[in-house]
Structure formats: structure tokens, C-alpha cells
Amino acid sequence: MSRAWKSPVTVRDAAPTPSVAQQVLPFVEPAPLVKPSFLAATLVQRLWFCIWLPDLPLEASRSSDDATVIVEEQQGIHRVLLADAKAQAAGVMTGQSANAALALLPTLQLEERSLLQEQQALEALATWLERFSSFVCIADRDVLLLEIAGSLRLFGGLPPLREKISSGLRQHGFDASLAIAPTPLGATWLARAGRRMCIRDERNLKRTLRLLPLASLNWPEGLCASLTGMGVTTIGDCLRLPREGFVRRFGAEHMLELDRALGHLPDPRNSWRAPERFCADCEMTEETSDRELLLNICRELLLSHEQFLLARQLGTQRLCFSFFHLKGPATELHLGCARADRSAERWLELLRIRFDQLVLPKPVIATRLQSGMTQALLAESARLNFHTANDRPARPYSIAQLAERLIARIGEQSVHSMALIAEHRPQYAWRAQSLLSDWASSTLSEVRRHLRRPLWMLPEPALLPADSGYPLHQGGRLRLLDGPERLETGWWDEDGISRDYYTAVNLAGIRLWIFRNRSRPSCWYLHGYFG
């Protein structure tokens, strides 16, 4: 019954000798898998979308439209790895030495293969593909896999989804071979074989896979050569071989691969996760001081930033733009907003306010956008609206929007709200509260009503001149109206005070809040106006 399951195990101990019939045709009539009943309920039919990028080395490092080849050093000689259509038309072929290729086409552009750039291109594509599926996997150096069974309904079925992905790939400048199958390896092999196929049924999968040539398996060349020597040219031929013998001669891992591709063995994959912070560069071919152009570049960066956050349901409160110059440190521009947001339009509006004032000391060669800490962004639920005649509308803009605009232009330190602190020392009885942080519940203590406090406070107490012990203000003696109110101690933070506060009035009738230090020398200070 469960032969297909057991086969890899029997390889290792090789104890029970299988019958002749089993040995010869192990897969002719594959037995249905027996699954435990508790798994059956949760089993989900999976569908894998494979994107194979055969020309990735060329597409990742291409810099001009001229005929280009990618060269790679093999045993000390630079050989052509990939040639584009123009180069091929001139007779350049894979495997030629670079000199031979240049002799055929003197204007040929030679590009060294860069695995790093390929990886980056692949990651950028994987990030972009995250909008289609929550499960994207970089399966190989040139293979991307998406699990799309869960996305079909959202995108209106398979054909629209497939069309969206393939047109998007074309826009990004990639020439891809696509295939869809219920197993990841099956999809990969179909794509490698260049079959633009969509298989949703496991039985169809087996039938199709059998016809695929060995070359689409990406197995080592030596293995393929010896199999071809045996007259085995397709996967079907492989499956017809006795399992035991195949495993002994070529190793168990290839047999396991076949089992996984056919769906006899599970094939778990790791989902690729993009970094949670956004950082993108835009490099220009030459320096520029054109501010309009720079704004457009920033806009592009903001749009990709928005897509990045959208894929993760995140928002951010802070952004940093860096403008790089050829020499000297980069010019940085920090933006903040009151509520986590990802909308490119909103960030652009804030950027415009700041960009007007930004001084760029030198022309700019590259621009970078880096997002701050991201946070989960909750979609706002709209209120059910039952309007009656008496209902008054809410204010059209929130304070957050106003604060953002103000902060963008005049800086974060210069815009704040205030909160009370339960503290007897007058200068510590309140604090400025940033509008960009979450709203803390302010006004924690009710100020006692009978205390006289001035509406205007001086940032620092001002020393008052004195005439034989009486304080003077604007050339006249002050008249004390009220006091003293003694405020003392603060030993816990080494800013202890010992003061007697009075309400005083000067000759012009202005009421002042003054105090006298109790410690020597006992001078008079002005601390506030009653305004």
C-alpha cells in the first residue's frame, strides 16, 4: 500500500527484499497515498507558480542597449556565458572565449558575471512578487516560486493572475519561462523545459513530467551523460528503472527529488522574507542639481516604499533621504509624521515643504531613501454615519496633519503640545510633549485652585536689581501684593530650591511673580508675568 512512502527507508536498511514485480515497475501503478485521517481535514491543495529566468545574468548586469555578452572565467580563460540576441546574430556563441567573440563583433560589450547583482535582482523581484502571494521562495539561483492556491480568488482566477505576473516581469525587463504545477519541483522542471503549462491535477502532472528531457532536471552533467549512455533520456525512462539499482548507482538524493516532484513525498519550502526596513538607492549616470528631477526621483523612491509597506501591512513615522555628492558627506533630510503612514502622496507633500529650504552644497549623484522603524498599520474603520439634522460634522483636518506640515517646515523641536507633571517646583511642573509620539494622557494632576500661578513664565529666572533689600523693576520699587509662598527641596535630582514666592506689582501696574532665594546671597528674581 504505502510503497512510495517506504521506499527511501528501505534504501538504508535494505532488509526486506522486494518481489520481482515491485523491483521492475515500482511506479507503473502508484498506490494512492494513505494519509492519517487527522491530516486529511487540513490538507490544502497547493499550486506552485514557477518563474525561471534563464537570462538573469544578462538582465541583472546589463548597462547598455548594445550587443552584450556575459563572460565568466573558466580555467583561466574568459568564456562567454550568455549572449544577447544581437550578439548571437553576429555569431557569438556560449562557450566561446572572449577574444573570439570580440573578433566576431568588435563593438561587443563584455560584462563580468556578478552573482551579487543577480541575487539583488532576484530579491527585488521576490519583493515585487509578494503582492501576489504571501509565500514567495527563492528556490535556486535563477528560480522563483510562488504558492498561488490562496491567491486565485483574489486575483480573479488563474489566467488574470498569470497575465499580471508575466506582464509585470516584462515591464521589469525580465524574460521568464513560467509554469504552474501542484509540486514545486514539478513546476520548476516544467519551466526549465520551457513548457508554458498549467497543471492543476497530480495525475496530469505525472503524465507530463514523464515526457520531460533529463536536461530540464538540472542534474550534474556526469550523471546526465551516463544516464543518456544507458538510453535514458526522459524522466519517464528514469522512473522505469529499478529503484534499488538507481539509488545504488546514482545516489538516493536524485530518487528523492523524483519522488518530491511527483508528489509522493512532501516538499516543504522556506518563504522568503524581505527586510522589514526599506532602503533603496537611485543612482544617476551624471551629477545633477536639477531640483525638479531630484523631486521626481524621490517620488519614485516613495512609490516603491509605499509598495514595500503595503505588502507587509506596515507604516512608518519617519523617513530619511540622503543625497550623495561625489565629494564630501551626503546631505540628509529627515521627515516625520504624526501617524504612521505609507501613502507616497502624503510623504511627498511633506517632502516638498522641506525640499524648498534644503541647501544642496554640490550636485547630486545618488539618492537614497531609508525608512525608519516600521509599525503595523491598522486600517481605519469608517464610522457608520447616521446623520440627523442636529449632528455637527467633525473637523475637516486632524491636528496630526497640521503638526506634520509645521514640523516639516520648521523642525520638530519647535512644535509641541504640553502636559502637566505633579511637581511642586514651578519649572518642573510641566513638560513639552512631542506631537509625533503617541498621545500620552496629559493633565495628570489637577492644579490646586488657590495657588497663584502666572500665565507667562520666563525660561530662566531673571535677577532683579535691589535697593536696600527691596526689589526694583523698570526703575521703580515693587509693591508686594501676596505671599510668601515657600517652595522647597528637590534633593532627588540635585536641583533643590528654597524660595519664597511673592506676587508683586510695579509702577506701571504690571503684576509679576518674583521670588527671593532663602540661601545666601538672598537675591530677588523675576520668574513670570501674570499677563
Next chain:
Amino acid sequence: MSSSLDKLLENPRVWRGTHQTQRKAGLTSGYPELDRHLPGGGWPTEALTEILTEQYGIGELRLLMPALARLSAEDPQSDYSEPGWIAWVAPPFQPYPPALQQCGIDLSRMLIVRPKGPSEILWSAEQALSSGTCAAVLFWAETLDDQASRRLQLAAEKGHSWAIAFRPMLARQQPSAAALRLELHSTAQGTRVHIVKSRGGRPTVLNNLL
């Protein structure tokens, strides 16, 4: 007959002495004597008010506090369901929160803005006024020419917000688009309030108001 007469009398070019009709009721100032001399029976909200003083701290804030407290609390006359914010743009000293709370102002709806230059002050005030978020915007401007005051007046109308400009006494010679202009003089007996210009009202001097 009477309706067409009313329409005629509503024309701002018709001056009717002390008995004028006011389209929008003013915001009660908390000082009955002042209310009596202000058209509409209070501060003209949705307009620019200028307060000229020789120096700051002579009682200009106390004059406003009852009205600001009323704006800060739930206001049944307001067009909106929640009370607005009170913005302070470029105050000369630090507004002291405990004292503000004693006056009945909701501190959680206070916005302090400290721009650097004169043009930034006017820009910030205009932003705050036209945003529709602030019930009142207090700003301290050394320079405020005729054109700027007109802009702020329009911004106040647009945002349904009360603009209050505090200016030095030197500015009394400059023309202004303000709906109300007051001069505050401190004397040994108290603060004298001089209504210099009042749209729809008459100039008056009020002694010992504060």
C-alpha cells in the same frame, strides 16, 4: 416690506450708530463691559483681532482667557462636534500650563509653535488658521503689513478660526485688515483697553477693565 428693509440695513455700508444688526454673534469675552461695546456682543470669531501693547505681560492674556476657556470646552455654538485646538505661534515667553489650567483651558488641545523668522511666523499662523483644526490661533508678530493681515483674515474665515495678533504699540500707524483693533495701556490703576477699530462698532476707551 420689513424683509427688504432688513436686507438694506444688512448692507455694511449703512452705518446705524450703536444699534447695529450683527449677522454672527460674537464670542462672549467674559467681561460684560467689553461685550457691550463689541459688535455682536463679543469677540469677532472667524476674523482677525489685533491687540497692541507697549510690552507683553500687562494683562493681554487675562483679557482673552475667559473666551479661550469657552472655546476649549465643548462649545454648543460651534459648527463642529469637538472643540478645536488653541495654537500659540511664537509666544514671547513660556505659556505656563498650570496657570492655563486654572483658567479652565484644556491642556491636551494646546499647540505651541516656535518658528525662527518673521516670515515663518506668518506662514505657521496661516497654516494653523486655514487648517480648520484650531479654534483660535494666537501669534506674536513684529511685522505684519496690510497684505499679510488680509491673508490672515481670509485664512481665519476659511478655517472658521479666531486669529489674534499681538503686536507692539509702534504698529498703530500701520493700516490693517483686522476686524477689531485694541490697544492696551497699563496704568497704576489697572489696564486701560482702547477699542481703536471695530468693524460694525465704534471706538471706545474702557478704563479699569482688568
